[in-house]
Amino acid sequence: MSLTAKNKDTIRTFWAKVSSNAEAIGADALSRMLVVYPQTKTYFSHWKDLSPGSAPVKKHGATVMAGVADAVAKIDNLTAGLLNLSELHAFTLRVDPANFKILSHNILVVLAIMFPSDFTPEVHVAMDKFLSAVALALSEKYR
């Protein structure tokens, strides 16, 4: 399910609209993930505070969205572009790739809440494909 030229245009246009809110999007998506899918908390046992909107959650949400922004810029070759991030997730963080889908879902929920009229079905399918492609690129070095 690779990204068509039309998908990429849709993604770039939508990202240009929402990117100024990237940190807020990341913080909310991560907060939701930790509440709605409590098993994901197991990756963050080193944080003092896992509650929605806490300092470590906000900081990490910003980190994640910086990665998403990078992926948008490298949308024409995600596998090559995200190689370092893939190595990080594969060898150091060892996040089970099933969790990429969980975080992606929560990012989409936040986008629907923050941009209800812009997050049309066409934008939704393009963003869902994009986040799946990012997850695939992040999984590249796992085995």
Added chain:
Amino acid sequence: MVEWTDFERATIQEIFSKIDSGVVGPAAISRCLIVYPWTQRYFGSFGNLYNAAAITSNPKVAAHGKVVIAGLEKALKNMDDIKNTYKDLSVLHSEKLRVDPDNFNLLADCLTIVVASQMGQAFTADVQAAFQKFLAVVVASLRKQYH
């Protein structure tokens, strides 16, 4: 037996009283058919599903969206025994409609997103957790009679 907290019961009832079910049902089904186009395999008799505009304006799709919401409202009224409430619906989806049950999760995700966009900031993380738990129980009940 599913255990519901007071917060979960109240929240789920509130969600259904707040949302416009005439809008949410059709919006969720059409979003599902657009975002996960392989789900269109179950709607061969619905006519024109060629593109997003056709799907969104298709009256059969809209009518079916309302049927789905009516089904959810049945679960809402019987939260302590959704499994039995859905016995016949489960047999229907498995034996007659032959829907791959993994599709239930796809529709559930679309419902979550449509409800989120309708409720805005009121759809907090705790509200989302309660709603997704409700949908998970609904999906598990619909899967129950598949063998």
